[in-house]
Amino acid sequence: MRGGRAGVRQRAVVTALVLAAVAALPAPVAEAAPAGVWLQRTDPLSTDPIRLQVAAVDADGFATPFTGRVTVSVGRTSTTVPVNGATGQEEIEVPTTALAGGSATATAVLRAGGRTLRGSVVGIADVPPTVELRGFGCGVVTPKRTRVAWQVVRLNGRPISYPAWTPASDTFPAYVRSVRPSVITDSLDQPLRTRGAVVIRRGAKRVATIALPSAQRRLLFSAPWRGTVAGRFAPGAYTATVTLVDALGRTSTATQQLLVARSDAGRCA
Structure with missing residues (x-):
């Protein structure tokens, strides 16, 4: 990540932060309660900021409104941004300025339908030099x-x-x-x-x-x-x-x- 000479130093790095997973939580069978969080990269070429789509779905797979936060962590460094998905989804940008490079974890903590939902995925954040x-x-x-x-x-x-x-x-x-x-x-x-x-x-x-x-x-x-x-x-x-x-x-x-x-x-x- 940090090697190379000045001419190629700020290269267009494809940050391999693979954020596409559904973290399903148990839901009552009798009603369609909020059940899961969806995180997905929307621009794989963007390294600073990382662009994500955040969504909450109910037990039937339909979008449900939410508020909360998404945190991307690398080692002891992290960046948190608020989210507010009135339609059940929101596109956000997470700056990588405060992040080191290495194994990264993206975690969403959302409130939807009176419940707290959590979802996490793991990937790699390759942060280019400033x-x-x-x-x-x-x-x-x-x-x-x-x-x-x-x-x-x-x-x-x-x-x-x-x-x-x-x-x-x-x-x-x-x-x-x-x-x-x-x-x-x-x-x-x-x-x-x-x-x-x-x-x-x-x-x-x-x-x-x-x-x-x-x-x-x-x-x-x-x-x-x-x-x-x-x-x-x-x-x-x-x-x-x-x-x-x-x-x-x-x-x-x-x-x-x-x-x-x-x-x-x-x-x-």
Whole structure:
């Protein structure tokens, strides 16, 4: 779920949360009392939110009005949404923002005809990462250009559209520092804190790690790589890999090529 590079990171995952079962409860033979709960996926391609149809049926199989709630749980994480099926059924959306990935249980607890009905099904929830990243800038690090920058290109499955701009070679990374776009948010548009690190390698050898402490990050963010050509790192070709982790342990990662040089003249035009 969390592997892969940035270009395929936010893939169209078919969440195998198979929600199609009837949980029948005993009903008096003499009357058609509420007897069961029906849960069914209505959009198998939707991973955030998960779309479900909830219904209550009586002992004769006819729909009966209900109120209640549906909870989708993965490990210690869960999301609950209210339901109110005046016609005996309702289509709902269950956000997966608060869910980890793994074995999932969907449980409906409904009140219908004065009775409490319960139904549960088990499946798998494959929750994609919240953000997809790529390197930002010309990929050259010099004494005057000492930051490694990243850009969020997809957020909660939606591509990010930036205002029209063409950064001049001498403005990077000032643009990143001066412009304040929206921060990274979850699928409910609430700010999302992330932590992580940038690992710098030359070939297979790790030469630096830049810690990214827990914070609300902007859609354009950068990390300082100090002392690049002041004796610590020799000019040449490097790679930088960024990893962001949210509070649920969902990971987004991306790698960009870097060139360490004493000047960027002619390199970032």
